[in-house]
Amino acid sequence: MKSIDLEAQGLRELNITLQAQxxxxxxxxWEIINPKGSHALAVGLNAPIEVAINGSTGYYTAxxxxxxxxxxxxxxxxxxxxxxxxxxxxxxGDASQYAGATGQGxxxxxxxxxxxxxxxxxxxxxxxxxxxxxxxxxFMGQSGNLVVCGDAxxxxxxxxxxxxxxxxxxxxxxxxxxxxxxMRPEHLEILKExxxxxxxxxxxxxxxxxxxxxxxxxxxxxxxxxY
Amino acid sequence: MKQHDKNGIPHTTPRxxxxxTQDVNSDIRRAAATGIYDIRGGGAKRKVPHFDDLLxxxxxxxxxxxxxxxxxxxxxxxxGTRFAENPIELDIPITIAGMSFGAxxxxxxxxxxxxxxxxxxxxxxxxxxxxxxxxxxSNKLVYQYLPSRYGMNPxxxxxxxxxxxxxxxxxxxxxxxxxxGQKISDRVAHMRNLPKGIDQRSACRHPDWTGPDDLEIKIxxxxxxxxxxxxxxxxxxxxxxxxxxxxxxxxxxxxIVLDGMQGGTAATQDVFIEHVGxxxxxxxxxxxxxxxxMGMHRKVQLIISGGIRSGADVAKAxxxxxxxxxxxxxxxxxxxxxxxxxxxEYNDLGTTAGAYDDWHEGQDPAGITTQDPELMKRFDPVxxxxxxxxxxxxxxLEAQTIARACGKNSMHNLExxxxxxxxxxxxxxxxxxxxxTDWIPGQLKY
Numbered sequence: 001m002k003s004i005d006l007e008a009q010g011l012r013e014l015n016i017t018l019q020a021q022x023x024x025x026x027x028x029x030w031e032i033i034n035p036k037g038s039h040a041l042a043v044g045l046n047a048p049i050e051v052a053i054n055g056s057t058g059y060y061t062a063x064x065x066x067x068x069x070x071x072x073x074x075x076x077x078x079x080x081x082x083x084x085x086x087x088x089x090x091x092x093g094d095a096s097q098y099a100g101a102t103g104q105g106x107x108x109x110x111x112x113x114x115x116x117x118x119x120x121x122x123x124x125x126x127x128x129x130x131x132x133x134x135x136x137x138x139f140m141g142q143s144g145n146l147v148v149c150g151d152a153x154x155x156x157x158x159x160x161x162x163x164x165x166x167x168x169x170x171x172x173x174x175x176x177x178x179x180x181x182x183m184r185p186e187h188l189e190i191l192k193e194x195x196x197x198x199x200x201x202x203x204x205x206x207x208x209x210x211x212x213x214x215x216x217x218x219x220x221x222x223x224x225x226x227y
Numbered sequence: 228m229k230q231h232d233k234n235g236i237p238h239t240t241p242r243x244x245x246x247x248t249q250d251v252n253s254d255i256r257r258a259a260a261t262g263i264y265d266i267r268g269g270g271a272k273r274k275v276p277h278f279d280d281l282l283x284x285x286x287x288x289x290x291x292x293x294x295x296x297x298x299x300x301x302x303x304x305x306x307g308t309r310f311a312e313n314p315i316e317l318d319i320p321i322t323i324a325g326m327s328f329g330a331x332x333x334x335x336x337x338x339x340x341x342x343x344x345x346x347x348x349x350x351x352x353x354x355x356x357x358x359x360x361x362x363x364x365s366n367k368l369v370y371q372y373l374p375s376r377y378g379m380n381p382x383x384x385x386x387x388x389x390x391x392x393x394x395x396x397x398x399x400x401x402x403x404x405x406x407x408g409q410k411i412s413d414r415v416a417h418m419r420n421l422p423k424g425i426d427q428r429s430a431c432r433h434p435d436w437t438g439p440d441d442l443e444i445k446i447x448x449x450x451x452x453x454x455x456x457x458x459x460x461x462x463x464x465x466x467x468x469x470x471x472x473x474x475x476x477x478x479x480x481x482x483i484v485l486d487g488m489q490g491g492t493a494a495t496q497d498v499f500i501e502h503v504g505x506x507x508x509x510x511x512x513x514x515x516x517x518x519x520x521m522g523m524h525r526k527v528q529l530i531i532s533g534g535i536r537s538g539a540d541v542a543k544a545x546x547x548x549x550x551x552x553x554x555x556x557x558x559x560x561x562x563x564x565x566x567x568x569x570x571x572e573y574n575d576l577g578t579t580a581g582a583y584d585d586w587h588e589g590q591d592p593a594g595i596t597t598q599d600p601e602l603m604k605r606f607d608p609v610x611x612x613x614x615x616x617x618x619x620x621x622x623x624l625e626a627q628t629i630a631r632a633c634g635k636n637s638m639h640n641l642e643x644x645x646x647x648x649x650x651x652x653x654x655x656x657x658x659x660x661x662x663x664t665d666w667i668p669g670q671l672k673y
Contacts, residue, residue, distance in 0.1 A: 015451045039444045044381050044452030059441070060448040064381040079435040082448075083379055098435040102376040104420070120434040121376060123420045140430060142420050159428070161421055217425040218408050221262040 001052075002027040006041070007034035014041065018068075021047035037077065042070050045087070062089045065106060078115075081108045084125055097134070100127045103144065109198040116153070119146045122163050128198035138163050139175065147194050149202050157210055161217075165210040166191050168202060179213040254497075265497040266405070268330075268586030268596065269556060270398045270489040270533060275506035277489070278540045280653030281646050282662065285632045293631040300627045301637040304551050306528045307389060307458020307481040310450070314458055314481075315367055315389050317551070318347025319623045320638055321541055324486075324532050324555035325371045325391065325462070327353025329406050329415045329427075330493030330586065333360045335595045337608040338562055340364030342615025346623070351391060351553070354404060354429050354493075356418045357383040364612070369460065372449065374403065374430035377419040381452055389482070390449055391460040392442070394433075394471075397486030397533045399495045400464030400504045404429035406493065410589040412598040439474040446479045460484050465510035465533065466503075472517035476527050484553065485514050487533030491556040493596070494587030507533035507544075509656040512643075515548030524548065525639075538625020545626075546641035547657060561618035562611040563593045 004014050018030065025047055032053045035041060039058035042051050045068040053061070056074030066085045075093030084103040091099075094112035101117070103125025110118075110127070116134035119127050122141045132150030139155070141163030151169035158175020164187070165178075174180075191204040216223055231237050243249065257265060286292035293300060307314040323343045328336050330353060337360035343350045349367035352358075356378015362368055370387030372379065384390065395401065406415070406427040416423040436445045446459050461475040462484035475483050487507025492500065511531055518524035531544045532553035544552050559565075565573075567580040569592035576583065576590060586596035594606035630638050633645045647662040648654035654661040655668035 011451065012455075016454070019454070040448040040451045043448050046381070059444045060435075063448050064384070064452055066381065078441070082435045083376060083381075085380060101435040102379065104380065117434065121430065123376070139434075140428065161425075217422075219263075219405070219426055 001029040001031050003031045003033060005033050006038060007036065011038060011040065015043060018042055018045050018047075018049070018051060021045070021049050021068075025049060035074075039077070042068070045070070048087075056093065062087075065089060075112065076110075081106070081125070084108065094131070095129075100125050103127070107194075107197060109200075113150065119144070119163070122146065126194055128194055128200060130198075130200055132169065135172075136175070138165060141165075145190060145194060147191065147198070147200075147207070149200055157212070159216065160212045162212065164190070166204075166207040167210065168207045171208075171210070174210065177213050177216040178210055181209040181211045183207070183209045266407075266494050266587060267497050267500070267584040268492060268494050269500070269584040270491045271501050271504070271506075273501050275488070276508050276650065276653040276656055277506065277534060278508060278543045280508070280649045281543050281657060281659065282649060283539075283542070283546075283629055283633055283645050284647060286634050290634045292634050293636060295628060295631050298631065299636055300631050301639075302623055302627060304528070304639070306530070306551065307460075309458075309481045309527055310455065310479065311389075311458040311481050312454075312456045313388075315349060315369075317349060317367065319619060320545060320551035320626075321346075321535075321619055321622055322348050322369075322530060322551055322553045323350040323558055324490070324553040325351035325353045325369070325393065326555055326559075327355040327406075327493060328358045328361070328418070329353070329355035329377075329410060329598070330596060332595060332597055332603045332606065333358055333414075334603055334606050334608040335559075335562060335611065336361040337364050338606070338611030338615060339558060340368070341608060341612025342558075342561070342619065343367075345612065345616035346619035348619065349388065352387075354406070355415060356380075357386065358418075360608075362386060371462075374433045375419075375428075376434070377427075377429070384449070385453055387453075387457060389458040389460055390453065391462050391484060392446070392449075392480075393462045394442075394475075395464035395466065395486070396462065396492060397464045397488050397490030397504050397507070398492035399499045400466040401431060402495055402499050402503070403431035404493065404495065405587070407587050407589075410587065410598050415598060439478050442474075442478040450479075458482055460530070462486060464488075465505045465507065468505075468510040468513040469517045472514040472529075473521065476518070476521055476523050480527060482528045482530060483514065483518075484530045484532065485510055486553075487531070489534030490532050491559075506656070507531065507535075508653060511544060511547040511549060512656070512658040518548075525550065538622040538627070539629060541622055541626040542629040542638070542641055543646065545638055546645050547643060547659075550639070557618070558615055559595060561615045562595055563606065563614070564591070564595050566593055569593055 030051045035055040043063040046066040058077040060079045062070040069088045071090045078096040079098045081089040082101045084106045086106045091110045095110045095114045097115040099118045100108045104123045108127045111130040113131035114133045118133045119138040122144045125144045128147040135153035141160040148167045152171045155175035157178030188204045304320045344366040350365040351369040369389040408424045458481035460482040461480040463471040465487040488504035528550040531549040572592035591597040594602040646659040
């Protein structure tokens with residue numbers, strides 16, 4: 001394992017070094033020490049490497065990640081794994097708002113809680129949250145899966161498209177055009193795979209599925225009150 | 228019409244209301260019939276003070292002109308000199324504004340790329356992501372980073388020559404967008420990762436940042452992903468130009484794109500287009516003042532858009548302090564949009580050439596703002612590109628003609644002192660004297 005001391009080497013050198021692994025993998029295992037809540041750590045990676053960040057991070061950790069596995073051994077600030085394309089991002093602690101925003105692929109695992117707008121505008125990413133999530137989760141979510149082992153806040157899945165939501169606990173309220181759905185065998189299978197991959201100790205049968213009612217897909221003036 | 232009543236008393240001349248005009252009444256009837264507001268493309272159509280209200284003074288005893296056919300007047304501009312390792316070098320100070328694939332056909336995007344490249348300037352993507360047609364034909368391509376993030380990915384981000392973070396646009400400050408289902412072809416749906424045929428909303432604000440402090444961190448992330456190589460533009464609507472410019476500079480912008488209310492959109496509510504925002508003429512001097520107050524004028528470049536039509540408009544915007552301009556609607560017209568040769572088909576759509584603005588419905592007879600395969604066949608991207616190149620060349624020659632007449636050997640040397648205004652309103656907005664006076668409304672001289 002190679003180590004990068006953020007305090008000594010700085011953000012620019014850190015990202016240059018990790019991004020360069022897409023050209024030639026110097027080492028497949030990296031450790032970042034002294035992150036001290038810094039922003040834009042390990043962004044734009046595109047190589048099958050493992051990066052462990054020893055501490056909490058600021059905004060946009062692992063933004064636009066491709067292929068890499070980024071493990072935050074602490075909590076993550078806003079926009080962790082935003083627009084992730086592939087790979088895996090694992091947060092040991094909690095995640096702030098916009099976790100996994102607009103993500104297009106890969107797996108984001110948050111062992112603790114996630115704040116508001118988790119999975120906002122998600123476009124294919126899978127997100128598994130061990131704890132609870134805040135309000136407006138998956139607002140305008142397009143595709144992918146959001147799994148919540150705890151509770152969900154207000155307006156879950158507001159104005160969502162084809163993203164799926166699985167919640168084990170309570171949902172404070174559903175957003176516009178989001179409804180409870182039948183949990184069919186194929187959904188249980190998807191859920192089981194995600195829980196297993198995320199290392200969550202939960203049974204798929206304990207979850208409820210939610211998704212789009214598809215009533216707002218095409219503008220209709222009779223639905224104006226829902227917007 | 229009878230002139231007298233049955234008793235021979237003359238009727239008064241029928242008088243139309245200045246408040247309830249024929250246009251207004253047709254809007255009311257349409258609303259009453261449908262129950263939904265009017266959606267259309269384009270920018271504000273109402274008459275507002277504009278560049279036509281300004282005049283150049285030209286040379287005189289105190290200012291000598293340059294010979295039009297012999298003496299040089301440079302037009303090149305460098306954008307993104309503040310932080311980017313590779314600023315954009317353009318031959319002309321006229322760029323092509325962001326217009327999405329989805330709103331426009333792939334061939335139209337290709338034509339924009341062809342024409343702009345031939346003229347030595349850049350094009351800009353839009354809400355639908357980066358298409359191979361546009362990247363392949365644009366020597367300089369600005370990649371828009373929008374709230375919807377449709378098609379956004381780091382690979383395309385790194386192919387871009389600049390990144391434009393879109394905060395707002397002049398046609399609809401504070402508004403998002405909507406691409407109606409009829410324009411969502413398989414390809415558009417795939418690029419946006421949404422089902423075919425459904426309305427696709429574009430959010431009005433970004434999903435992962437709010438406010439200038441967050442924006443500064445977002446820009447840091449984008450720079451880290453692109454290795455600080457390309458310029459970062461911030462596009463804002465002409466709402467609060469002084470403060471928006473100040474905050475954009477504070478957030479780390481290399482270039483500010485400021486879009487007035489005449490700037491077009493693919494589709495939004497007519498009431499939004501006509502009643503929100505400020506005229507392009509009114510926003511330039513405030514933005515320039517903000518840059519000057521920070522000591523950043525010419526260090527952070529300013530691009531002005533919204534109703535730019537001719538070389539005169541280009542020269543006037545630059546004289547007021549802009550480094551470059553962007554055109555959208557004018558570029559579409561150059562490609563063939565609203566051409567009278569399609570008049571009978573425009574009539575079938577209930578409109579006329581020049582007034583057609585239902586771009587969102589996808590029935591454009593010119594084959595430009597559509598995804599209909601049959602209509603798209605009408606548009607030749609090579610010919611379209613040639614027309615756009617010609618138009619850009621003419622605009623540049625016109626602007627140079629004016630600049631030389633004012634004694635400038637570079638377009639960038641034009642200055643407010645070269646201008647006067649024809650109206651009090653325009654004088655106040657542009658900060659130049661009313662013609663025949665030394666009066667600038669709102670400015671104390673003594």
